Amino acid sequence: MIYGFEMKALVISVLLAGGLSAASDSGEAVYGQRCARCHELHDPRIPTRATLKTMPATRILRALNYGAMISIAYTMTISQREAVATWLGTAGGDSPPPPSAFCADRSVRIPDGSATQWNGWSPSASNTRFQPGGAAGLTLDAVHNLKLKWAFAFDGDLTAFSQPTILGNNLFVGSAGGAIHNLDPQTGCIRWVWQGSGPVRSSLLVADNLLLFGDQSGWFYALDAVRGQLIWKKKMDPHDATRITGSAVAYQGIVFVPVSSWEENRASDPEYACCTMRGSVVALRIRDGSQVWKSYMVDPPKQIGKNKFGPSGAAIWSAPTIDAKRGLLYVTTGDNYSEPDTKLSDALVAVDLKSGKIAWSRQFTAKDIFTGGCQAAGYCGPDYDFGSSAMLVDSGGRNLLVAGQKSGIVYALDPDRKGQIVWQLRVGEGGNNGGVLWGMAADDRYAYAAVSDIERRRNASGDPTDLRTFVPDPDKGGGLTAIRLADGSSAWHVPGHPCDPPKAGCSPAQPAAVTGIPGVVFSGSVDGHMRAFGAEDGRVLWDFDTVRSYDAVNGIKGQGGSIDGPGAVVVNGMVYVNSGYARQGGMPGNVLLAFQSQ
Numbered sequence: 001m002i003y004g005f006e007m008k009a010l011v012i013s014v015l016l017a018g019g020l021s022a023a024s025d026s027g028e029a030v031y032g033q034r035c036a037r038c039h040e041l042h043d044p045r046i047p048t049r050a051t052l053k054t055m056p057a058t059r060i061l062r063a064l065n066y067g068a069m070i071s072i073a074y075t076m077t078i079s080q081r082e083a084v085a086t087w088l089g090t091a092g093g094d095s096p097p098p099p100s101a102f103c104a105d106r107s108v109r110i111p112d113g114s115a116t117q118w119n120g121w122s123p124s125a126s127n128t129r130f131q132p133g134g135a136a137g138l139t140l141d142a143v144h145n146l147k148l149k150w151a152f153a154f155d156g157d158l159t160a161f162s163q164p165t166i167l168g169n170n171l172f173v174g175s176a177g178g179a180i181h182n183l184d185p186q187t188g189c190i191r192w193v194w195q196g197s198g199p200v201r202s203s204l205l206v207a208d209n210l211l212l213f214g215d216q217s218g219w220f221y222a223l224d225a226v227r228g229q230l231i232w233k234k235k236m237d238p239h240d241a242t243r244i245t246g247s248a249v250a251y252q253g254i255v256f257v258p259v260s261s262w263e264e265n266r267a268s269d270p271e272y273a274c275c276t277m278r279g280s281v282v283a284l285r286i287r288d289g290s291q292v293w294k295s296y297m298v299d300p301p302k303q304i305g306k307n308k309f310g311p312s313g314a315a316i317w318s319a320p321t322i323d324a325k326r327g328l329l330y331v332t333t334g335d336n337y338s339e340p341d342t343k344l345s346d347a348l349v350a351v352d353l354k355s356g357k358i359a360w361s362r363q364f365t366a367k368d369i370f371t372g373g374c375q376a377a378g379y380c381g382p383d384y385d386f387g388s389s390a391m392l393v394d395s396g397g398r399n400l401l402v403a404g405q406k407s408g409i410v411y412a413l414d415p416d417r418k419g420q421i422v423w424q425l426r427v428g429e430g431g432n433n434g435g436v437l438w439g440m441a442a443d444d445r446y447a448y449a450a451v452s453d454i455e456r457r458r459n460a461s462g463d464p465t466d467l468r469t470f471v472p473d474p475d476k477g478g479g480l481t482a483i484r485l486a487d488g489s490s491a492w493h494v495p496g497h498p499c500d501p502p503k504a505g506c507s508p509a510q511p512a513a514v515t516g517i518p519g520v521v522f523s524g525s526v527d528g529h530m531r532a533f534g535a536e537d538g539r540v541l542w543d544f545d546t547v548r549s550y551d552a553v554n555g556i557k558g559q560g561g562s563i564d565g566p567g568a569v570v571v572n573g574m575v576y577v578n579s580g581y582a583r584q585g586g587m588p589g590n591v592l593l594a595f596q597s598q
């Protein structure tokens with residue numbers, strides 16, 4: 001297997017590192033040899049050199065040693081890593097939070113299950129991202145008066161993509177820099193911080209007094225939620241491109257972890273032996289991290305040609321959905337990375353909660369083989385992954401599974417008929433990063449589907465430091481549709497709001513997950529706006545432009561940017577919003593914002 005070879009190479013390079021002289025490594029030369037071929041590509045998924053130059057050197061080193069670049073850096077000596085990080089990055093590094101950022105009272109109490117909460121990706125296991133009125137503590141009339149109460153900034157980060165979890169008087173949030181925080185939900189002061197080794201973009205889940213989450217280097221952790229100390233950690237797959245993007249869910253002492261990878265991006269390197277990563281879902285005992293089962297979405301890869309391996313892919317990068325009544329766990333999958341195409345890619349797969357055996361599956365797009373290098377390889381599928389969870393909803397006395405795809409189509413399936421399609425509705429054009437991306441919401445009448453449908457065009461800014469070849473189109477993309485659960489017809493549709501003014505990196509695309517409370521739907525956009533829409537007719541009730549600087553409560557300057565990835569979290573009269581997303585041509589930013597109606 002290819003990664004077996006890479007592990008050997010890692011050991012050899014570590015052995016060599018001790019004997020090499022640091023003086024021989026010029027950061028600029030290392031950049032030219034090791035980094036430029038991707039970071040000068042202007043692939044919208046890869047931060048440009050201009051973006052890297054704004055990051056602290058310690059942060060770049062962390063990306064190479066432990067973070068998103070670990071697979072790139074495995075053949076590099078320590079001194080090469082330090083040289084390139086120093087040449088690229090800004091001096092100073094990350095400093096610990098100032099004493100004033102900590103709460104006066106740092107004691108932590110984890111309440112029992114009856115407390116008002118938003119624990120994990122969705123307040124309920126059905127993944128509808130709907131917060132009932134009592135727990136929301138926010139009415140339709142009060143939404144107009146939402147005002148910023150506090151901003152918390154993630155030091156040195158360019159992206160804020162870990163959705164907060166609120167449980168009683170605790171707010172748990174991760175960060176792109178790998179720091180996990182327990183904050184006071186009312187004021188944003190810090191109770192504890194734990195520094196992990198990889199970017200955390202999934203939501204954190206509290207179960208049995210443990211804080212459970214995965215990171216972008218493929219590790220899954222359990223921290224003591226009271227003290228902020230590591231209890232156990234497990235690598236979710238031996239493949240070095242493993243990453244955990246979707247949030248985990250828990251049921252009866254077991255945590256279910258969706259396993260994804262960044263091999264799709266890695267394969268943009270023409271030398272890369274594509275592809276060997278297998279999407280999976282893993283069930284672990286919460287108490288000690290021991291594995292109950294692991295269910296793969298593709299068979300083991302074989303060598304199928306010179307430098308070619310398959311099958312691969314069908315990664316799971318959304319939160320699984322628990323159906324206790326039927327004893328099933330539903331996962332949605334991504335595309336295949338290489339030939340041959342397989343049956344569980346771009347699919348909704350029902351897995352037995354106890355055994356991990358696949359009960360049934362429904363594929364929506366066949367033969368979707370896609371990577372960053374597919375054009376060079378001669379064939380590209382449409383890239384119609386599922387990035388959002390299936391929602392288990394009630395409609396007219398029966399259950400439906402509602403799932404939205406990057407194709408721009410929302411499907412309702414019958415869970416009692418092996419996922420037979422009940423209705424389907426096109427809500428967007430769909431595409432590479434289009435369609436329904438990170439998540440929908442549903443109440444008892446409607447499903448609410450926002451679409452990305454981001455469009456890119458040639459960068460005409462004339463700014464020599466802005467190295468992007470393509471920037472998002474400020475006029476195209478976005479849109480929110482309310483779909484009647486009863487029959488799949490559209491109850492209302494609001495198109496995206498064109499950027500005004502059309503600033504750099506701006507796009508009306510609405511890839512971020514949607515959130516519902518009684519009478520109100522929250523949807524953020526790449527232009528940095530978070531809006532509240534009336535659930536009855538889609539009228540805009542509240543609109544906040546997050547793109548500005550903030551004097552954050554932890555004593556540093558914060559910056560708002562694009563809203564992408566997670567969605568708003570509403571608990572106890574407060575609305576929490578992540579802002580900043582330096583990917584997909586979006587605007588960088590590093591803040592968690594808290595709003596309250598005044």
Ligand code: HEC
Nearest residue numbers: 034035038045046047060063067068069072084199265269
């Ligand atoms: C084969 C392509 C490739 C090469 C070579 C490469 N990168 Fe990257 N880099 C990427 C991609 C893709 C991402 C975005 C990763 C993701 O999606 O999380 C990235 C992201 C990063 C980030 C941001 C990580 C974060 O946590 O936000 C840093 C820093 C970085 N690269 C530094 C480097 C340096 C330094 C080098 C050279 C030593 C390098 N990269 C070489 C593809 C590459």
